[in-house]
Amino acid sequence: MGYELLGAEILTAVIGLLVLVMGLLFSENSKGTAAGIAIPGLLAVLVWVALNFHHQAVFFGGVYQIDSYGSFFKMLFLTAALLIFFMSGKYSEAFGDRGGEWYSFIIFATMGMMVMACSGDLITLYVGLEVMTVSFYILSAYLIKDVLSAEAGLKYLIMGALSSAVLLFGMSLIYAVTGSTVFTAIGETLRTAEGVQPALVAGIILLVAGFGFKISVVPFHMWVPDIYQGAPTPVTAYLAVASKAAAFAALVRVFRIALPLDQFNWTLVLALLAAVTMVVGNLIALVQQNLKRLLAYSSIAQAGYILVGLVANNAYGLKGVLFYAMVYVFANVGAFAVATAVEVDTGSTEIKAASGLGQRSPLLAAVMTACLLSLAGIPPLAGFPGKFYLFSGAVQAGYLWLAFLGLVMSMISVYYYLNVARVMYTEASQKETPLTLQLQARLAILACLLGTVIMGLYPAPLSRLAETAIRPLF
Amino acid sequence: MNGFPILSIALFAPLVGALLIAFLPRGGGRTIKWIAAAVTFVSLVLSIKVLVGYSFSQGGMQFIESVPWVADLGVRYALGVDGISLPLLLLTNLIGFSAVFASWQVEERGKEFFILLLILITGVMGTFVATDLFIFFLFYEVVVIPIYLLVIMFGSSKRVTKEYAGMKLTIYLLIGSAALLVGLIALFIKAKGLLGFPSLDIATLAGLQYPVPFQVFVFSLMVFGFGTLISMFPFHAWSPDGYAGAPTAVSMIHAGVLKKIGGYGLIRIGLFILPIGARYVAPVIAVLAIVNVVYAAMICLSQKDLKYIVGYSSVSHMGYVLIGFAALNLISINGAVMMMFAHGVMAALFFAMIGNLYYKSHCRNVDDFGGLAHQMPRLATGFMLAGLASLGLPGTVNFIGEFTIFVGAFRVYRSLSIIAIMGIVLTAVYILRALGAVLFGTRREEWDHLQDLQGLEMVPLLVLGGVILVVGILPFLIMNPINSGVGQLLASVGLMQMGGNF
Numbered sequence: 001m002g003y004e005l006l007g008a009e010i011l012t013a014v015i016g017l018l019v020l021v022m023g024l025l026f027s028e029n030s031k032g033t034a035a036g037i038a039i040p041g042l043l044a045v046l047v048w049v050a051l052n053f054h055h056q057a058v059f060f061g062g063v064y065q066i067d068s069y070g071s072f073f074k075m076l077f078l079t080a081a082l083l084i085f086f087m088s089g090k091y092s093e094a095f096g097d098r099g100g101e102w103y104s105f106i107i108f109a110t111m112g113m114m115v116m117a118c119s120g121d122l123i124t125l126y127v128g129l130e131v132m133t134v135s136f137y138i139l140s141a142y143l144i145k146d147v148l149s150a151e152a153g154l155k156y157l158i159m160g161a162l163s164s165a166v167l168l169f170g171m172s173l174i175y176a177v178t179g180s181t182v183f184t185a186i187g188e189t190l191r192t193a194e195g196v197q198p199a200l201v202a203g204i205i206l207l208v209a210g211f212g213f214k215i216s217v218v219p220f221h222m223w224v225p226d227i228y229q230g231a232p233t234p235v236t237a238y239l240a241v242a243s244k245a246a247a248f249a250a251l252v253r254v255f256r257i258a259l260p261l262d263q264f265n266w267t268l269v270l271a272l273l274a275a276v277t278m279v280v281g282n283l284i285a286l287v288q289q290n291l292k293r294l295l296a297y298s299s300i301a302q303a304g305y306i307l308v309g310l311v312a313n314n315a316y317g318l319k320g321v322l323f324y325a326m327v328y329v330f331a332n333v334g335a336f337a338v339a340t341a342v343e344v345d346t347g348s349t350e351i352k353a354a355s356g357l358g359q360r361s362p363l364l365a366a367v368m369t370a371c372l373l374s375l376a377g378i379p380p381l382a383g384f385p386g387k388f389y390l391f392s393g394a395v396q397a398g399y400l401w402l403a404f405l406g407l408v409m410s411m412i413s414v415y416y417y418l419n420v421a422r423v424m425y426t427e428a429s430q431k432e433t434p435l436t437l438q439l440q441a442r443l444a445i446l447a448c449l450l451g452t453v454i455m456g457l458y459p460a461p462l463s464r465l466a467e468t469a470i471r472p473l474f
Numbered sequence: 475m476n477g478f479p480i481l482s483i484a485l486f487a488p489l490v491g492a493l494l495i496a497f498l499p500r501g502g503g504r505t506i507k508w509i510a511a512a513v514t515f516v517s518l519v520l521s522i523k524v525l526v527g528y529s530f531s532q533g534g535m536q537f538i539e540s541v542p543w544v545a546d547l548g549v550r551y552a553l554g555v556d557g558i559s560l561p562l563l564l565l566t567n568l569i570g571f572s573a574v575f576a577s578w579q580v581e582e583r584g585k586e587f588f589i590l591l592l593i594l595i596t597g598v599m600g601t602f603v604a605t606d607l608f609i610f611f612l613f614y615e616v617v618v619i620p621i622y623l624l625v626i627m628f629g630s631s632k633r634v635t636k637e638y639a640g641m642k643l644t645i646y647l648l649i650g651s652a653a654l655l656v657g658l659i660a661l662f663i664k665a666k667g668l669l670g671f672p673s674l675d676i677a678t679l680a681g682l683q684y685p686v687p688f689q690v691f692v693f694s695l696m697v698f699g700f701g702t703l704i705s706m707f708p709f710h711a712w713s714p715d716g717y718a719g720a721p722t723a724v725s726m727i728h729a730g731v732l733k734k735i736g737g738y739g740l741i742r743i744g745l746f747i748l749p750i751g752a753r754y755v756a757p758v759i760a761v762l763a764i765v766n767v768v769y770a771a772m773i774c775l776s777q778k779d780l781k782y783i784v785g786y787s788s789v790s791h792m793g794y795v796l797i798g799f800a801a802l803n804l805i806s807i808n809g810a811v812m813m814m815f816a817h818g819v820m821a822a823l824f825f826a827m828i829g830n831l832y833y834k835s836h837c838r839n840v841d842d843f844g845g846l847a848h849q850m851p852r853l854a855t856g857f858m859l860a861g862l863a864s865l866g867l868p869g870t871v872n873f874i875g876e877f878t879i880f881v882g883a884f885r886v887y888r889s890l891s892i893i894a895i896m897g898i899v900l901t902a903v904y905i906l907r908a909l910g911a912v913l914f915g916t917r918r919e920e921w922d923h924l925q926d927l928q929g930l931e932m933v934p935l936l937v938l939g940g941v942i943l944v945v946g947i948l949p950f951l952i953m954n955p956i957n958s959g960v961g962q963l964l965a966s967v968g969l970m971q972m973g974g975n976f
Contacts, residue, residue, distance in 0.1 A: 358586070378615055378618070379616060380612055380616055384612070388608075392659050392662060395656075395659045395660055395663045400656070403659060404653075404656045407653075407656055411652045425586075426637070458543070460542075460543060463545075463547075
């Protein structure tokens with residue numbers, strides 16, 4: 001068996017451990033050491049995955065799948081992790097002497113996500129999910145002296161444990177009905193089975209609820225605002241983009257291979273969930289005063305849009321899921337990066353703290369505006385082709401009303417996104433001095449801006465990549 | 475594609491200017507404005523060159539550029555012009571060029587102002603030269619955000635705050651565009667089913683036969699989207715507030731060309747692709763158009779603020795365009811396109827003059843002025859030229875537009891046309907009343923300090939005023955392309971015969 005195909009996962013785990021150990025050995029400069037290993041290390045893994053993008057292999061009778069679909073998501077997680085490392089910049093000084101370990105937890109979370117994206121079996125999926133989630137429990141509470149952060153960690157622990165239990169229960173029911181935990185075997189059994197057993201229905205509902213928690217679909221979204229607000233801002237950014245993408249990666253694979261959507265007519269249920277998520281997320285976001293809470297509700301709404309792609313369950317829709325997840329990384333990390341810079345400078349995460357940013361730092365204000373508008377799906381930014389794919393898929397699948405609702409809600413979302421722009425450009429700032437950035441953070445912000453603009457103007461390369469990536473699912 | 479990508483250069487010249495300005499050091503002052511003037515001048519010259527170089531004997535789309543863009547959506551970066559887009563392309567650049575000079579007094583945050591303005595001009599131009607729906611829509615939405623930022627940063631708060639005006643305008647246009655996008659996606663998916671391969675090329679989409687209910691449905695969505703943009707009743711409320719809050723250049727571009735994207739879209743996309751849908755929905759448009767004409771004109775009678783008068787009057791005038799469209803015959807649609815051109819030039823001139831006056835006096839209220847022609851004869855000339863064009867005086871370009879529309883529409887909507895023609899009388903009443911109160915009468919001492927237009931301030935007056943008169947006297951300059959463009963479009967949808975008797 002070609003274990004070298006597991007190189008990405010193995011390398012990531014090794015880098016994580018190395019960072020942890022080195023951080024202890026060179027404890028006086030743990031942060032520098034950790035960054036020195038983590039950033040080139042993850043870059044190397046990213047290159048590795050990109051080079052082996054088309055490799056395909058099945059391990060242990062379908063338990064673990066190496067394919068282009070998994071590779072796409074691995075690239076997404078690694079890109080996100082690298083952007084987070086860069087953008088955290090000065091913020092990580094707040095972590096004190098635990099600045100080094102911070103890198104290793106992010107890397108372990110990344111590894112968990114990679115396992116989720118590639119798992120072909122319920123148990124493996126669960127293991128990956130827990131590796132990711134446990135890392136995030138720690139990361140959310142990383143500013144332990146900060147009440148909000150400690151509270152966020154605790155809340156996430158309780159809610160996360162609950163959702164894991166729900167997910168596990170769902171998995172066990174599916175196992176009980178089908179007698180297997182391997183996706184392909186489950187799919188095979190269900191295709192030949194007659195009728196739908198109630199236990200299976202209960203299992204799928206619990207599974208959706210468990211995943212719904214991770215991707216923050218209404219009504220499983222209650223944890224999101226508090227935890228996004230309390231967790232350290234770079235962690236929030238990573239939680240928002242990567243953990244959501246990982247859950248989507250697993251969800252799509254489960255519904256394409258193990259529990260084929262067309263067989264049960266589940267799409268209507270998912271469509272309703274998506275609709276409620278888009279409406280609730282956007283409407284509550286309209287009245288937020290805190291930037292992180294605003295982004296939290298916006299990320300709930302974004303989950304609704306992405307779910308539309310799964311509802312569509314066709315080439316355009318699934319391509320949309322992948323495409324959108326990728327552009328969402330750049331747009332959301334960009335927005336959080338600016339929020340981080342503002343927080344470092346002013347100590348506040350309120351929207352008001354960004355007032356006058358248009359004069360203090362035209363670059364930051366421009367990046368914030370561009371990233372938020374990309375989230376809203378305004379061309380020529382990357383969110384627009386993403387939404388075009390998602391909603392084309394929905395229309396093709398006969399969900400015209402869902403596309404209509406989604407597009408109207410995205411236009412409504414422009415209101416709160418532009419409200420941030422208004423504060424940045426028209427309100428007088430408390431500080432007059434220009435806001436300067438560390439080189440690393442500046443690089444991350446420029447990468448987000450360029451990614452958002454280029455993928456919007458010329459979406460063809462990413463769309464081809466997404467097209468290759470979804471092939472294993474058909 | 476033959477060699478020289480003239481349309482792309484015209485299209486991206488302002489964007490290049492915006493990039494140059496972005497990299498200038500802080501406080502570039504004069505340089506910024508000259509760069510903006512230079513790049514808009516390049517676009518203007520190129521669009522005139524395109525107009526001159528367009529071959530009528532050949533007809534159809536010319537100066538075509540086409541590059542595959544997104545394969546699996548069938549998107550091509552495709553540009554081209556025909557007789558309908560030519561006048562509007564020219565209009566965009568005339569107004570864009572004038573708008574730069576109308577904003578010459580912008581000093582504070584000039585960098586942001588001109589960057590956004592140039593992006594805006596590129597966006598508007600793009601909608602008129604794109605022959606691919608995706609690219610069209612891309613440019614269409616590009617314009618909305620710079621406008622919002624320009625309004626909130628540089629606008630003025632009078633009756634409503636500029637923040638309110640900007641957001642109202644943005645949300646109206648975006649909700650309209652959401653409907654439009656749904657229609658577009660539905661069209662795309664339907665066409666993919668019929669064709670077997672994805673395509674968003676407008677001409678390809680127009681070559682298909684869609685079922686009638688589908689046509690009516692999608693066309694209705696487009697009427698909602700484009701109707702919002704062209705300020706069709708009852709989706710017009712954003713327009714007066716938006717213009718009042720916006721800085722001069724934005725009012726000029728918005729009233730001058732942006733609204734015309736609505737009319738252009740209805741013809742180029744709605745009618746061309748979905749002719750039967752257009753036929754079913756046209757009577758509704760005609761009725762709403764009359765409400766536009768009369769209702770908005772009535773509101774104008776009671777306005778005190780100059781910008782609101784022109785704002786509502788532009789809503790009223792768009793009613794003419796809509797009724798011209800709704801009559802669906804060659805003459806009436808010719809008139810509608812001509813009217814779009816005419817109204818664009820006129821409204822831009824009007825807003826340029828108001829902007830200049832407001833900058834100098836900080837006042838826009840009709841009652842506060844009087845006898846300004848004594849102090850500012852050149853400004854008064856501009857006002858009168860725009861005002862007389864607005865009421866459709868023969869000799870101005872607007873007369874050509876209105877006359878053609880009514881000749882075409884009268885055959886189809888007899889009583890509605892008669893009501894609409896009454897609108898001209900109302901226009902004369904409110905325009906002459908307002909201009910009389912502002913410009914004529916006894917000299918008022920408190921305005922003696924106002925300086926007349928001079929130097930570069932004359933550019934908008936000369937350019938736009940010149941076009942009003944030249945095209946008014948030699949209408950064939952613009953009418954020939956329009957006639958060829960509309961004629962070919964109608965011939966290809968086969969509406970020429972049935973338009974009259976529906």
